[in-house]
Amino acid sequence: MILYDGWKSIFRVAIMCLLTYPFLVVLLRFFGKRTLTNENIFDFIITVTYGATLASIITNDKVTFADGVVLLVMLTLLQYIVTKLSVNSKRFSDYIKxxxxxxxxxxxxxxxxxxxxxxxxxxxxxxxxxxxxxxxxxxxxxxxxxxxxxxxxxxxxxxxxxxxxxxxxxxxxx
The missing domain is CATH 3.30.240.20 (bsu07140 like domains)
Incomplete structure (x- = not known):
């Protein structure tokens, strides 16, 4: 049904919000402020990807919380690696930025x-x-x-x- 599919899906969305949103906030705080700056197009893309990923975790019943955690950690880790490389390597930075x-x-x-x-x-x-x-x-x-x-x-x-x-x-x- 389009307007209402039962309490199970509503309960799932509420629980996933309560689990995933705080997890993302803690993850981003742990990896530092640089994770969400928009210094270049890559940073913008990762920020949009966080939003899309969070929405998928919350609304897609085929994505478990564990899957979502791994996905968010991997995105954040990759962002961390790319920004670390761009800070430490002018050549890499010139390629990315x-x-x-x-x-x-x-x-x-x-x-x-x-x-x-x-x-x-x-x-x-x-x-x-x-x-x-x-x-x-x-x-x-x-x-x-x-x-x-x-x-x-x-x-x-x-x-x-x-x-x-x-x-x-x-x-x-x-």
Whole structure:
């Protein structure tokens, strides 16, 4: 039946929630805050996977609590290994993480990169407005970060440019 299948399934969902959710919280606390940061696309994928996995454990009666525990531990362990490798190996980190790049810098738009990343000037204008700025004259740079977010660097904030270090220009052959 679609609306009600008996108390057994409702009881199972409630018990699985009471077991699985606290287990995931403890597991993530044990492995540290880095486990759920969204520094790159891999981190985003693992975060979404946690949600999908938790939902499957709770709602799929073919997945036991023990199966769910193993699945969550394995996902967390793999995430831990990948982040540990990316911290300890620049080569591995470069492979896993996308390099931030300028979409706008020093009064110029990087049209080639904007086209590649499917961004329009209007998208950048919107982000500039969200920062409370009314003109690109107040913007030193707009950076497409490795996690896909946009960072706006205001001209007033640019006494030293050390935060822009490591941003790839990727500008017409640069």
């Amino acid at each position: 996308a390099t931030p790049a300028f979409l706008y810098y020093d009064g110029r738009f990087n049209e080639e990169l904007m086209l590649k990343e499917r961004l329009r000037k209007e998208d950048l204008r919107s982000k500039v407005r969200q920062q409370g700025l009314n003109s690109f004259e107040n913007v030193e740079a707009i950076v497409l970060e490795g996690d896909g977010s946009l960072s706006i660097i205001k001209k007033a904030d640019v006494e030293t440019k050390d935060a822009l270090e490591g941003v790839a220009e990727k500008w017409g052959g640069n």
